[in-house]
Amino acid sequence: MAGNPTAERGAMVRARELALRGPRGVNPQVGAVILSPDGRVLGEGWHRGAGTPHAEVDALSRLRPDEARGATAVVTLEPCNHTGRTGPCAAALLDAGISRVVFACADPGDVSSGGADRLRAGGVDVDRLDEAEGEAIIADWLFVQRTGRPRVTVKWAQSLDGRAAAADGTSQWITGPEARAHVHRERSAHDAIAVGTGTVLADDPQLTARVDGTPDAPQPVPVVFGTRAIPADAAIRRHPRGHRTASHDLERELFGLAADGLQSLYVEGGPTLASAFIGAGLADRLTIYLAPTLLGGPRTVLDDIGVSTIDEQRRLTVTRLEQLGRDLLVEATTEKEH
Ligand SMILES: NC(=O)c1ccc[n+]([C@@H]2O[C@H](COP(=O)([O-])OP(=O)(O)OC[C@H]3O[C@@H](n4cnc5c(N)ncnc54)[C@H](OP(=O)(O)O)[C@@H]3O)[C@@H](O)[C@H]2O)c1
Known part of the structure; x- marks a missing residue:
């Protein structure tokens, strides 16, 4: 599935802006935008620091029940596949009925990576929007x-x-x-x-x-x-x-x-x-x-x-x-x- 490239690129720019609202700390700065199948913004979110909901979950929480069905999540970092103080984002996206996920930067964590594979296994169409800016905002965290x-x-x-x-x-x-x-x-x-x-x-x-x-x-x-x-x-x-x-x-x-x-x-x-x-x-x-x-x-x-x-x-x-x-x-x- 190709998605809606223009809307997704615009949403990624917005997701980067949202990411930078979050604090620098032990967790990365991450932003997320949920798009309807016709490319409208349904919800936005960002991560506010360790122990708080991850950006995707924050964005999903802005939607009405069932509004995420068939929608696209555009996220600056690969959704995590890890249960820490919060549950895995990959599972939250699957549960919400998201049908497509676009992310910029792969999760390098030993325990948190694998979200893209889990989403694919759950039938979600997953694409990586390869853009240097997505990596740049968390370059120090990646280091x-x-x-x-x-x-x-x-x-x-x-x-x-x-x-x-x-x-x-x-x-x-x-x-x-x-x-x-x-x-x-x-x-x-x-x-x-x-x-x-x-x-x-x-x-x-x-x-x-x-x-x-x-x-x-x-x-x-x-x-x-x-x-x-x-x-x-x-x-x-x-x-x-x-x-x-x-x-x-x-x-x-x-x-x-x-x-x-x-x-x-x-x-x-x-x-x-x-x-x-x-x-x-x-x-x-x-x-x-x-x-x-x-x-x-x-x-x-x-x-x-x-x-x-x-x-x-x-x-x-x-x-x-x-x-x-x-x-x-x-x-x-x-x-x-x-
Ligand atoms: N031009 C510039 O850019 C610049 C910048 C800063 C300073 N300065 C000048 O530099 C001079 C001060 O030089 P400095 O070399 O004494 O300052 P410094 O490098 O800031 O301080 C040296 C102190 O660092 C401590 N230290 C902690 N870990 C260390 C480690 N692994 N190895 C070695 N030392 C360690 C030691 O303190 P303890 O002895 O307390 O254990 C050592 O005496 C002043 O004249 C200042 O004006 C110039």
């Missing part, structure tokens, strides 16, 4: 499913001669306003933000995302790595999302963040923590702001990252190069398989 940890971006600002700070440790500000505005957008796009105690003690950062100069944007949860005490009057103590502290065991800490639904981490400093993440192979993406200035001295952007001979160098792939005011942004990914 967590694959690796068990958040996706990590390591950021630093440096002088052209590769220094993160002047000899006395002062580093605010190496870069100009355009680069700093970009950093605030990046902070807002991540679930959590990490610094070491060295940066807290040297710079007393607020670690808020001040997009357009205001703190209205979504705020990342600050995480301070290290054993030294955070001063009682440190600015981070006034962060709107509180703060977490973390040990030197980076991998274990990352698993803990993912378990709490934090899917992406922005590592903001300084050289010790950045080197530890890179050295441990836990940096997925680098964002480096190059300022046209020279600082000289001992404060290099990285120290030991486990490279003792040239064969061990950490090769990068540059994914973006952009001028921001007088500074340059270089984005790169590390070359490894996940």
Whole structure:
């Protein structure tokens, strides 16, 4: 059965918008639209977080009894086949009499996948609308499913001669306003933000995302790595999302963040923590702001990252190069398989 391609594509765009109304957390953001056989929207739904109905079930609940018979469900993620805190969506769609299901992204979960097969076995026509956007909205969640940890971006600002700070440790500000505005957008796009105690003690950062100069944007949860005490009057103590502290065991800490639904981490400093993440192979993406200035001295952007001979160098792939005011942004990914 071919369905109604125009109505289904439109419904998928709408389902993506609905998905983004849901919170980022341990469960994926999912949206669903139910279409009548002639392509009218009968109901819409989205997932509001762990323990609440899944998007398909939420959309079905908006319909009158029996209205779903012969209808099409358009969903951003393959309906689950798993009984957790809620029942399997594949079964709910079958029970409601849905005759066609269109989804964008396959469910990668070991226990939750298989919904499409179950629907097909129940006589439902199932199609996958292969679209990159459907995957993009849950890219970080998919990363967590694959690796068990958040996706990590390591950021630093440096002088052209590769220094993160002047000899006395002062580093605010190496870069100009355009680069700093970009950093605030990046902070807002991540679930959590990490610094070491060295940066807290040297710079007393607020670690808020001040997009357009205001703190209205979504705020990342600050995480301070290290054993030294955070001063009682440190600015981070006034962060709107509180703060977490973390040990030197980076991998274990990352698993803990993912378990709490934090899917992406922005590592903001300084050289010790950045080197530890890179050295441990836990940096997925680098964002480096190059300022046209020279600082000289001992404060290099990285120290030991486990490279003792040239064969061990950490090769990068540059994914973006952009001028921001007088500074340059270089984005790169590390070359490894996940
Ligand atoms: N240019 C930039 O982008 C930038 C950004 C941030 C900071 N900075 C500058 O960097 C300087 C501070 O440098 P920093 O290297 O001391 O700061 P840092 O990397 O933020 O903090 C270092 C601390 O992190 C803790 N830590 C936690 N887990 C660790 C692990 N697995 N391995 C190693 N350390 C771990 C340790 O704390 P404990 O000793 O408490 O255990 C360590 O002393 C300041 O001058 C600041 O202005 C520059």
